[in-house]
Amino acid sequence: MSQITKLREHDVICALSTPAGVSGIAVVRVSGPGSWELARTITKWGEQEIVPRQTYLRWFYDLEDGEPFDQGLIVFYQDKSSYTGQESVEFFPHGSPVIVERLLFQLCQKGARIAEPGEFTFRAFLNGRLDLVQAEGVLHVIESQSVEQAKQGLRHLRGVYSQKLSMLEQQLVRVLAHMEADIDFALENLTTASQEQLREWMTSVAVQLDEMLQGAQKGRILKEGVHVLLMGPPNSGNSTLLNNILGEEKAIVSPIAGTTRDVIEGSILIEGVRFYFYDTAGIRQNSSDEIEGVGIKKALDLTRRVDLIFLILNPHVDIHFSEFHFLTDLNVPVITLFTHRDLGERRVSTPEYSLSTHWISNLKSDEAKALVVGLLKEQFLTRCPRDLSLMVHVHQEAALQKAREHLKVAVGLMDQHVGTEIISLEVREALYCIQKVLGKHFDDDILDQIFSEFCIGK
């Protein structure tokens, strides 16, 4: 199959058209016949009639779990009035990479693909929306972006990710070599792999693809959310902070040390990602209370299962740092918050396992909440890949998912005893998907493999 299929003008393409990275509002552009329908699906639009060029405020949904992940403006354009000269839609989600990525991912899931560099402008040009002078500009865009993309490609190719993918590619090439040899060298009585063997090879690749798709860190955060533990000595203010973050009185707050016993849990959405918070019993070694002891144990158990720990300390009481020393060996980032600053400054040493340390006047204040949210964003949302790599990422995930789908179909066909010439089409498509991610083009790999593996000849 030729690369040119990538240039198909009737594909729905999508891309972030504002500079990637964190910004207030991002613009995601979608173009091609079917864009409107796609946008309707993602926004669960309903029956309402669409008026072109009008601005609507809508929720954007993750169609897998049916939950909204962001709310933003959306505008529809008809052929005549759009930038590309094709049916188009513009989404204005919040400008976090995670939300943008999620939106692009949803679009790709529903049949769009990530635009090639300069493709929007290119379509605009083809549809007569730009004149020849502007066309020069198009070339500039393609030129510069190709360079950028080539660099990106290299970076990605070096990763472990691509090593693994190359392995899968090889496995599929082998499957195809056996299938094709069986067809093309019918006379030679080759001992090609049995149907069972082929089935096993294909299934194994599908399973590995599954693992890769699930294993992606980003994927996990989107699916499972981020888990944050609030812990500290008794009476340091855990529950106060939890209530402030959640905006409701979920935990009992009292001046009595050891109020919280069981784990108290609540969650909020930050930029489309769900964050779970756990308030726990204050940690003290010499607790004589049996129930409190159980609570402490639960808190300690949780330390191993969360993504981040806030260690909350009141500098105005004596802190027994030794009680938190176990955090040193833990593989979870810890951020220390000193509270009760409103009661006056007090110098305390900060534990060295702490990623950073912050002082908070009043745990009930808006500033306190803003600080915590800011820290979480920095830690989990803005560290995502920047710029084009972001798109490459979505691109890849969608392509790998397609690869897996094709393999599933292939195995299904095999079970129905459909001919190899048909099954091989599906396997080929799966291979193309993987090779696309690797930035490789399909060439004579399969033939090479046939000749190296089989003894063919007169």
Add this chain to the structure above:
Amino acid sequence: MMGQDHFDIIVVGGGHAGIEAVAAADRLGKRVALVTPDISRIGVMSCNPAIGGLAKGHMVREIDVLGGVMGLAADACCIQFKRLNASKGPAVRGTRMQEDKDLYARFMLNYLRALPNVTLIQGEVKAVILEGTRCVGVVLHDGAQIRSRAVVLTTGTFMNAIMYTGLKGEEGGRAGEKATKGLSDQLRSLGFDVRRLKTGTPARLDRNSIRWEILEPQKGDDRFYPFSFRSPKQVQLPQVLCYISRTTPETHDIIRKNLHLSPMFQGIIEGVGPRYCPSIEDKVTRFSDRDSHLTFLEPEGLNTNSIYLQGISTSLPAEIQDQFLRTIPGLENVNVLRYGYAVEYDFIVPTQIFHSLETRYIKNLFLAGQINGTSGYEEAAAQGILAGINAVRAIENKPPFILTRDQAYMAVLVDDLVTKGTNEPYRMLTSRAEHRLVLREDNTLDRLGEISIKEGLVSADLMELILSHRQKRERLLMELGTHKLTPKQWVQEMLVAKGSTPLLKAVTYEEILRRPEISWQDLYDLGWNEGLYEPDIAEAVEIEVKYSGYIRRQNELIAQMKRYEEMLLPENLDYSLVRGLSKEEVEKLSTVRPRTLAQASRISGVNPSAIQCLMVYLKMLGKRNYEGSREQCI
């Protein structure tokens, strides 16, 4: 005949490519001369005694629909018929016929002799005559000049050829025939990139020295389907058996011990050999874990004692061949009629020709067959017919006749050659065709019939046949869609017996046929009795029913590609002026000089962004003549 005779076209070489080129030009009414060193050797099969096979059989039918000779000859001289992959999907079945080699060559000679516009000239061509950058004739070995308006070179394995049986090579293009010299040197001096390739052939054995009684026989198929739509539907010669034997560990031992006597292993032959036709030396070293390789004993004809030993091609010295052959069961006392040999020859790197097979540097000079780096009779014939047609078009000042990759295997062949070149003798395989499901033997008439009529290659009467086939298919499809099978007891039992599932309600026969495990033949057992259909009609319909979804998908893809196939790139385009191309891309594009945007996209190392840049560049040039040029690509 000093300078007197003036022909329209001269074809050099009476091999499989040459024959089709001559016959095509004759059909189009041109005066053609065929020059070849030995007229009695026209149409000789240099190697195995068979025509067809996977993808090759497909091409024979394509050649036939374009009015070619190969299918007629193969049908007439067939001594064993086989449908390959009969147990596989109907889309990848291929016809293979074993031939009586002598009769085949005689058929060809008689055929050419009967053509009205053809003159056969015995002689070796030493050089082509140029006027500026145009080819206007040839010079023979005796200095005689023959003039023409176009020349087609189909010199096969003969140019500067050296044959090897053991370490000592001797000049020769084929057993008993001399190499030809001068032509490729001239082409090199004109700036052509000329390189070496090699191929080999096994020993021929004396029928009377083989212990047939201990060998396992192999029969052909009972049902015969001719290649040609013009041939009788029955075989015309008695059918023969082939036999199977295997090499033994002793065979391999002998070969291994004597590798130092094989010219290949001593690096004496530098030409690259085909990977799908490795010599037995190759097999034994590359697949050292196997202690046995299969071999087929195939008669080379009805009236000859010569037996072809398929699978054991070699260039070891004669006495070693004697030794190892006798370790193969059945060959204990074998008497060799002709020892196996390898041949190394000059070929022209095919990225130097256009899709029309005309050379890039010299006008009205065409190359076809093994000279372009291919291997095989069918590959040669396919190019020959295209070169013949295009030579005619060139002298008529018409745009070239070019088929697209979704129309024919021949087009895949030519496009691969001119786009990618080749490092080894190129053989056609079904896996080389991305549109394999639509390039089938059964639909060849449908694919190429009308084009062929329009081109004047076959008589317009063929249209009746095309239409009647089409009607029959449509009628059969309709009947399958209306007649129903009801869930009676015996039906259910029959379905289960065939590995299928019982019916829940009455369904049409079409739906039954859609089941992968049910074949057309099974329908008869299930009570189908709506008249008899020719096998190719039934097969075409079966394919249509079974694979409709996939065929639709391929057709969609083809339609998408079509636009780019129709966007022509100017021949003299200076790629260094195109903004946005990388240096490597400029280099590749400048070498291959793709004809269309689609072809450009098939060059490895040319990225999609480069294609965009080219499109923009084309538009900027104000090239609006795509429509005008569309006719060229039929």
